[in-house]
Amino acid sequence: MANLKKLLAGAMALCMAGAMFASCGNTEEGGSDSKSNTTNNAGTNDNKGGEDGGNGGEDGGNGGDAAGDLKEDKLPNVPQNVEGSEASKKVLKIYTWNDEFKSRLRDFYPEYDKEASGYDGEKVGEHEYLKDGTEIVWVTTPNADNAYQNKLDEDLKAQADSDDKIDMFLVEADYALKYVNGPYVKPVADLGLTDADLADQYQYTKDIVTDSNGVLEGVSWQATPGLFAYRRDIAKEVLGTDDPTEVQAQLSDWDKFNEVAKKMKDAGYFMLSGYDDAYRTFSNNVSHAWVNNKMQIVVDDNLMKWVDQTKEYSDKGYNNGTSLWDDQWNADQSSAGKVFGFFYSTWGINFTLAGNAGDDLQGQYAVCEGPQAYYWGGTWMCAADGTDNPETVADIMKALTCNKDIMLDITKKTQDYTNNKSAMEELAKDFSSDFLGGQNHIALFTKAAPNIDASKAGPYDQGLNESFQAAFKDYFLGSVDKDTALQNFYKAAQEKYPELTVAE
Amino acid sequence: MKHKSISYAKWGYIFIIPFFVAFILFNLIPLVSTFYNSLFENYLGRGGLVQVGPNFIGLDNFKTMFAPETELGKYFGNTFILWILGFIPQIFFSLLFASWFTDLRMKLKTGAYKVIFYLPNVIMAAAMGMLFYTMFAQNGPINSIYMSITGKDSPYMFFDNVWSQRSVIAIINFLMWYGNTTIMLMAAINGVDPSLYESAQIDGATPSQTFWKITLPLIRPILLYVLITSLIGGLQMYDVPQIITKNGEQVQRTSMTVVMYLQKHLYSKNYGMAGALSVILFVVAAVLSLVVFYVTTEREPKKKVKKGGIK
Numbered sequence: 001m002a003n004l005k006k007l008l009a010g011a012m013a014l015c016m017a018g019a020m021f022a023s024c025g026n027t028e029e030g031g032s033d034s035k036s037n038t039t040n041n042a043g044t045n046d047n048k049g050g051e052d053g054g055n056g057g058e059d060g061g062n063g064g065d066a067a068g069d070l071k072e073d074k075l076p077n078v079p080q081n082v083e084g085s086e087a088s089k090k091v092l093k094i095y096t097w098n099d100e101f102k103s104r105l106r107d108f109y110p111e112y113d114k115e116a117s118g119y120d121g122e123k124v125g126e127h128e129y130l131k132d133g134t135e136i137v138w139v140t141t142p143n144a145d146n147a148y149q150n151k152l153d154e155d156l157k158a159q160a161d162s163d164d165k166i167d168m169f170l171v172e173a174d175y176a177l178k179y180v181n182g183p184y185v186k187p188v189a190d191l192g193l194t195d196a197d198l199a200d201q202y203q204y205t206k207d208i209v210t211d212s213n214g215v216l217e218g219v220s221w222q223a224t225p226g227l228f229a230y231r232r233d234i235a236k237e238v239l240g241t242d243d244p245t246e247v248q249a250q251l252s253d254w255d256k257f258n259e260v261a262k263k264m265k266d267a268g269y270f271m272l273s274g275y276d277d278a279y280r281t282f283s284n285n286v287s288h289a290w291v292n293n294k295m296q297i298v299v300d301d302n303l304m305k306w307v308d309q310t311k312e313y314s315d316k317g318y319n320n321g322t323s324l325w326d327d328q329w330n331a332d333q334s335s336a337g338k339v340f341g342f343f344y345s346t347w348g349i350n351f352t353l354a355g356n357a358g359d360d361l362q363g364q365y366a367v368c369e370g371p372q373a374y375y376w377g378g379t380w381m382c383a384a385d386g387t388d389n390p391e392t393v394a395d396i397m398k399a400l401t402c403n404k405d406i407m408l409d410i411t412k413k414t415q416d417y418t419n420n421k422s423a424m425e426e427l428a429k430d431f432s433s434d435f436l437g438g439q440n441h442i443a444l445f446t447k448a449a450p451n452i453d454a455s456k457a458g459p460y461d462q463g464l465n466e467s468f469q470a471a472f473k474d475y476f477l478g479s480v481d482k483d484t485a486l487q488n489f490y491k492a493a494q495e496k497y498p499e500l501t502v503a504e
Numbered sequence: 505m506k507h508k509s510i511s512y513a514k515w516g517y518i519f520i521i522p523f524f525v526a527f528i529l530f531n532l533i534p535l536v537s538t539f540y541n542s543l544f545e546n547y548l549g550r551g552g553l554v555q556v557g558p559n560f561i562g563l564d565n566f567k568t569m570f571a572p573e574t575e576l577g578k579y580f581g582n583t584f585i586l587w588i589l590g591f592i593p594q595i596f597f598s599l600l601f602a603s604w605f606t607d608l609r610m611k612l613k614t615g616a617y618k619v620i621f622y623l624p625n626v627i628m629a630a631a632m633g634m635l636f637y638t639m640f641a642q643n644g645p646i647n648s649i650y651m652s653i654t655g656k657d658s659p660y661m662f663f664d665n666v667w668s669q670r671s672v673i674a675i676i677n678f679l680m681w682y683g684n685t686t687i688m689l690m691a692a693i694n695g696v697d698p699s700l701y702e703s704a705q706i707d708g709a710t711p712s713q714t715f716w717k718i719t720l721p722l723i724r725p726i727l728l729y730v731l732i733t734s735l736i737g738g739l740q741m742y743d744v745p746q747i748i749t750k751n752g753e754q755v756q757r758t759s760m761t762v763v764m765y766l767q768k769h770l771y772s773k774n775y776g777m778a779g780a781l782s783v784i785l786f787v788v789a790a791v792l793s794l795v796v797f798y799v800t801t802e803r804e805p806k807k808k809v810k811k812g813g814i815k
Contacts, residue, residue: 072550075553075554145751145771146552146771149551149552150552153548153552153553175551178550178551178552178553179553181550182550182553183553321642321661321664322642323750326641326642327638327641327642327643327644328641328642328643331643459550459551460551463551463771467753470750470751470753470754471753473753473754474755474756477664477755479666479755479756480756488756488757491573492753492768495768495769495771495774496768496771496772497549497551497772498547498549498556498772498774498777499547499549499550499556
């Protein structure tokens with residue numbers, strides 16, 4: 001019996017120790033899990049745009065709708081109780097979720113001290129500095145599962161009473177409004193950026209980050225119109241041509257798109273890779289926002305069209321059954337893939353697709369407008385209220401989002417589509433992308449960008465988009481019917497956002 | 505003077521103080537505050553910017569939890585299924601290996617095996633999850649093998665079907681824990697008096713007879729202990745299914761465990777609902793523990809009664 005007791009005690013101690021490690025494992029796992037989702041640029045980088053005019057973004061109810069879209073009031077900024085310490089003044093603290101902005105700053109911000117930071121275009125030293133000696137500190141948290149926002153919320157809340165100030169943070173279109181109308185952001189005008197500085201930016205990139213009082217709270221260096229990128233070799237084989245204009249003529253509306261999908265299937269290819277590929281083209285063309293002014297979730301008819309189309313594609317084998325950012329989804333974009341095309345916006349083509357395509361497919365992709373105009377993603381810089389480096393933040397914003405020369409440079413070197421109308425129009429005249437086989441895709445973007453309308457964006461979009469796609473995957477797989485999937489979505493959405501209800 | 509006996513008892517109390525301090529700080533206080541929190545409406549609104557509550561709402565959180573549309577039973581069911589799928593092979597192989605390794609006639613050098621068997625448990629559960637996720641993925645090695653053997657041109661979607669998904673989770677849990685259980689059972693079997701085996705052999709008992717008639721009854725307390733720790737550990741299953749099922753949403757939430765469901769409520773820091781679910785989980789774990797406690801302590805007197813009856 002004594003032996004047994006010892007053994008029990010020992011085993012229990014082991015279990016306790018085990019439990020401790022187990023809990024360490026959990027947090028660690030959250031990290032690795034999300035990492036897999038966000039290695040490719042903006043994992044859940046999305047947005048919803050709309051058709052109805054309201055370009056101002058803050059116009060009230062929508063025509064005849066019983067309940068208009070949710071328009072939240074701007075919360076007053078919290079007073080800063082503590083000033084930044086001397087140490088904090090020498091540090092530029094920036095919150096982000098991936099490396100995209102980091103590389104923009106390193107490569108194109110003239111005040112970035114490449115030598116002191118040990119930056120050679122790829123590798124970077126342990127500490128990074130600006131030329132005036134200010135150290136740059138990156139606080140990087142993966143985007144998935146709300147991790148980035150949770151971290152940001154917590155630290156911004158502590159900002160007022162902390163002497164270690166956050167200077168700048170980045171937001172995505174899907175939740176930009178949450179911070180824009182929140183109490184922690186410093187208006188762009190307060191930093192010294194004038195309307196004249198911002199005149200060349202696309203209107204929608206300003207609308208998304210304009211608060212309910214009409215004040216601009218952030219700026220972006222990119223505009224993100226979306227296109228349909230397709231494989232030239234498959235187009236030639238199945239459609240008989242790889243010329244973007246002729247391919248576009250065969251894909252110009254959804255009926256034609258479906259016909260091509262059937263041809264692809266017959267030829268042994270997939271039209272799209274996964275279930276969510278076409279999601280943005282539908283969710284950007286909705287007639288009302290996700291949440292109405294009664295705090296009810298409203299599923300737009302256009303989203304249900306996406307559901308019906310994707311169901312048809314899944315049943316008929318037009319897609320490869322992947323999900324966005326999966327390994328297989330990435331692999332489908334390489335030469336081993338059998339997928340005709342991908343819906344991608346600007347960053348997706350130069351950053352994700354070019355990376356996934358590999359050397360074999362250089363020059364083997366081309367882009368066309370596709371059946372419907374849309375946009376996807378985008379990153380905005382916001383100055384944190386209470387920043388103790390406002391001049392530096394303003395200078396970075398000016399350099400990267402208002403300086404035409406720098407923006408031209410960004411587009412030429414990275415093929416990113418920058419947020420400067422005149423620069424892009426100039427470039428569109430004779431641009432040639434090696435990756436796209438010499439095609440001038442900037443010209444297509446220039447046509448699409450002015451039409452982007454972000455008035456249907458809302459603060460809850462990220463969570464709701466993710467839940468919607470997850471819930472309907474079961475329907476596409478055939479394990480539930482449509483109505484059950486919808487109920488599952490409502491349930492998951494309300495778990496995420498307890499304040500929301502479901503519209504009857 | 506009265507130096508007749510020196511009491512060392514106080515040292516015993518002093519030595520256990522650290523445990524109680526740690527217990528109160530890290531277990532008891534959070535436990536009580538969980539109960540307290542479960543009675544309030546308390547979450548972050550507007551995507552995490554605005555604090556809502558805490559407003560006292562009595563037992564409303566529990567009412568929502570037990571409402572039929574919450575399907576709380578489903579998550580408990582999932583948890584149980586995932587646990588039992590892993591536990592059955594785990595206990596089978598553990599018993600098998602433990603009896604082989606302790607069998608004197610086989611004369612196995614077991615040191616290396618013990619280490620190898622235990623190794624999967626050393627790897628972080630999340631890492632195991634990631635590994636298996638990649639292995640069973642649409643373009644993973646298992647599917648390459650599957651396609652080359654069967655000659656099919658489309659892969660089998662392990663994570664898109666209820667039972668294949670659950671099986672993968674069960675395999676991981678089994679691989680992670682059978683070594684641990686084997687070592688515990690070996691210790692238990694080694695504690696059995698060898699003379700019992702010897703005399704049984706002299707009487708002509710077969711190995712299977714000695715196993716069923718001697719080993720198994722005598723290691724019953726440890727088996728019971730393994731069962732209950734595994735059950736409570738299984739109740740808190742989180743990392744592996746979380747990774748395999750991508751936050752549990754996959755296939756109608758059929759592999760979403762209770763703790764994964766709990767995590768869903770932490771998206772908006774909904775401490776009220778999460779607290780209520782934690783309390784329910786606590787009650788279930790407590791009941792399970794009490795059952796075992798009752799069973800193990802009642803065993804002795806019952807036996808005596810039985811013996812008396814036989815006489």
